[in-house]
Structures are given as structure tokens and as C-alpha cells.
Amino acid sequence: MPPPKTYRAEGLVLKNIPFGEADLLVTLYSREFGKLKAVAKGARRSNSKIVGHFEPLTVAKLSMARGRTLDIVNQVEVTENFSSLKSDLTTLARGLYVAELVDGFGSEASSNQQLYDLAIETLGAIQQHPSWELVLRRFELHLMRASGFMPELFHCVDCRKPLEPEQHRFSPDAGGTLCLDCAPYGVQIRSLSLRALKVLRLLHRSRIADLPQLQAHESLEQEVKSLLSTAISYWMDKEIRTNSFLNHLERLPKAEVSS
Ligand SMILES: [Zn+2]
Structure with a gap:
């Protein structure tokens, strides 16, 4: 039996690009089908009823028609647009970083509800708690877990011995x-302090609501950030565009970012 000509999905808009005269080519991460690309006809016309419905970091319910090469959006209903997250440059940059990583790790036509729920939950936490620095670190670790790339944290990956409580490598x-x-020959090796290993293990088993109880000194946060960034870059295998912007914002005085 041929697949139905139309289908429904709930998805997070990851990015869009102009397409044709007045359309947008939208990349979404959907709960039901993983990553999707679809054309939103007329979405760039100023009098269109759907202007703004396909901004990155918007969650929508969609009705789609299958096309020969690209699917077409028939109907769209925005259910969450994370408006306060988008009103601040730092939280917006963090949100776009989440979207870029979901785009990089998510597969087309392959559902991964764990990854979808993780992205939505993380964006909600960034919006509600802009000062929680560890939200992105937890996201990075759980993104690898949901995608099947979770780094081992309890045994040596070479000799398989359980790790003793001391300095290790990663x-x-x-x-x-x-x-x-x-x-092992030919792999990149980083030093890993016992404190950083403990933070990684805690992030691994923490729910987002547990994060405020996790206090880490700035130098320790930097070590964890650098280790996770190495792992994310290795699996993404391409430059993460939002990363340099985020790092730039983090170096600016707070007043300059909010002005
Ligand atoms: Zn070993």
C-alpha cells in the first residue's frame, strides 16, 4: 500500500532558508519522524498569515503533504515560541546552539523521541533559568546518550578495568x-581530573530540576565544558557555528550583552 499523501507531525524548527520567490525551506526536528525538510509556501510574503511561524526555536503542529522531492506544509499551528528565550541575546544564542546540535546529531526519517524531548526540555530550562550554566553541559552529554554516542565514564575503554578514584584520561x-x-595508538587523549569525572557522572544521572544542586567552581566548569566540546566536535565532525558566537557573548560584560 502506498504511504498516505498527507501526514501530521509536531516539530521544533531548527532553521530556515529562503526558497523560490516567497517560500521558505524549513528544517524541523519532529517527534514522530526525526529530522524533516519541508517547503512553507508564501511564508516570506509580508501579508502571509504564517509569517514568523517558522522562526528557529518555534514548536508547531503541522499538517504536511508528501511531494516528489520535498514535502509541503499545508497547515501550521504554533504551540510554543519560547518568546522570552528569544528576547535575550545570550539565551537566544544558547537556544540556537541546541538547535544546531540537534540538526547535527538528528537523522532524517528516523524517529528519536528521547532526543526530541531532550531538546524541548532544555529550551524550556534555558528560558526559565538563564543563569543555569550547566543546562548546556547536561544537554551535550544527554544528546550523545540519546544518539548512541554516550562516552564511557566508569571503566577504562581499553583494558575494561573499573576506574579507581584518581586522575584519568579521556x-x-x-x-x-x-x-x-x-x-591506545592514534587517538586524541585529554587529561581528566577526578573532579571533572564526578561532574560528568552527576550530569549523566541528573534531571534538569537537579541542576541547581550541582555547584562547580568556574575552572572545573571550564574543564567539563572543554571535555564535552571535544567529544561533541568529534561526533559532529564539522565546525559548530554558534559556538564561537556563544563564547564571544560569554566574554562580554553582562551590561553590554543586554543592551
Ligand atoms: Zn586501561
Whole structure:
């Protein structure tokens, strides 16, 4: 039996680009079908009823028609637009970073509800709690987990011995933690402090609501950020565009960012 000509989906808009004279080509991450690309006809006309419905970081219920090459959006109803997240430059940049990583890790035509729920939950937390720095670190770790790339945090990935409570090493391409006796050939190896390993394990088992109880000194947060960034970059295998913008914002005095 041929697939139905129309279908419904709920999705998060990751990005859009102008398409044809007045249309948009929209990339969404949907709860039901994973990553989708679809054309929103007339979405760039100033008098269109759907202007703004396909901004990145908008959640919508959609009715779509299957096309020969690209699907077409028939109807759209916005259910969440994260308006206060978008009103601040830092939280907007963090939200766009989440969208870029979901775009990078998400597969087309392959549902991953865990990844969808993680993205929506993380955007909600960024909006509600702009000062929670560890939200993005938890997202990075759980994104790898939901995508099947979770780094090992309890055993040496080479000799398989359980890790003793001491200094270790970390290698994203070897698959996670290494004991000090093991150094597989040809992989990148980073040092990993016991404190950073503990933070990674805590982030691994934490719910978002638990994050305020996780206090980490700035230098420790930087170490965890750098380790996760190495792993994310390794699996994404391309430059993360929003990263340099986020780092730039973090270096600016707060008053300058909000003006
Ligand atoms: Zn080992």
C-alpha cells in the first residue's frame, strides 16, 4: 500500500532558508519522524498569515503533504515560541546552539523521541533559568546518550578495568575514559581530573530540576565544558557555528550583552 499523501507531525524548527520567490525551506526536528525538510509556501510574503511561524526555536503542529522531492506544509499551528528565550541575546544564542546540535546529531526519517524531548526540555530550562550554566553541559552529554554516542565514564575503554578514584584520561574517539596505564595508538587523549569525572557522572544521572544542586567552581566548569566540546566536535565532525558566537557573548560584560 502506498504511504498516505498527507501526514501530521509536531516539530521544533531548527532553521530556515529562503526558497523560490516567497517560500521558505524549513528544517524541523519532529517527534514522530526525526529530522524533516519541508517547503512553507508564501511564508516570506509580508501579508502571509504564517509569517514568523517558522522562526528557529518555534514548536508547531503541522499538517504536511508528501511531494516528489520535498514535502509541503499545508497547515501550521504554533504551540510554543519560547518568546522570552528569544528576547535575550545570550539565551537566544544558547537556544540556537541546541538547535544546531540537534540538526547535527538528528537523522532524517528516523524517529528519536528521547532526543526530541531532550531538546524541548532544555529550551524550556534555558528560558526559565538563564543563569543555569550547566543546562548546556547536561544537554551535550544527554544528546550523545540519546544518539548512541554516550562516552564511557566508569571503566577504562581499553583494558575494561573499573576506574579507581584518581586522575584519568579521556578520549572521545576511543569512546570515553582511559586509565593511566592505557594509551591506545592514534587517538586524541585529554587529561581528566577526578573532579571533572564526578561532574560528568552527576550530569549523566541528573534531571534538569537537579541542576541547581550541582555547584562547580568556574575552572572545573571550564574543564567539563572543554571535555564535552571535544567529544561533541568529534561526533559532529564539522565546525559548530554558534559556538564561537556563544563564547564571544560569554566574554562580554553582562551590561553590554543586554543592551
Ligand atoms: Zn586501561
